[in-house]
Amino acid sequence: MKKDVIQFIKFGFVGILNTTITFVVYTLLVKLGVYYVIANVIGFCAGAANSYAINSRWVFASRKDIAEAARFFTISGVCLAISSALIYFFVDVANFQKIVAQVFVIPVVMIINFVLNKLWVFGRERKV
Secondary structure, X not given: OHHHHHHHHHHHHHHHHHHHHHHHHHHHHHHOOOOHHHHXXXXXXXXXXXXHHHHHHHHOOOOOOHHHXXXXXXXXHHHHHHHHHHXXXXXXXXXXXXXXXXXXXXXHHHHXXXXXXXXXXXXXXXXX
């Protein structure tokens, strides 16, 4: 249990960095006039690349093989789809401002991302 808490805290620190990357890229692109869903995809991908690099080494101390990377980017794709659907909902359905909507989307996706990465991508007990 203690290991899980430490991993979640580390994941949170990495998440802050990833979130900053995602949010800055998203905000800059939106301010430049890029359609907000496309800006979300680009920002998310920038954060995800950073996430794999740091989470695989520091948070989960993984073996970093091709199958693991494929699982990670599969989960990232799922989380990107959830993120894009939520951002669309908040902006187009709930009428939130584009930047404000991102603030609500990030924590939901971060929790889903952690659980799926912990259980399927970097979990030591998984059967391949």
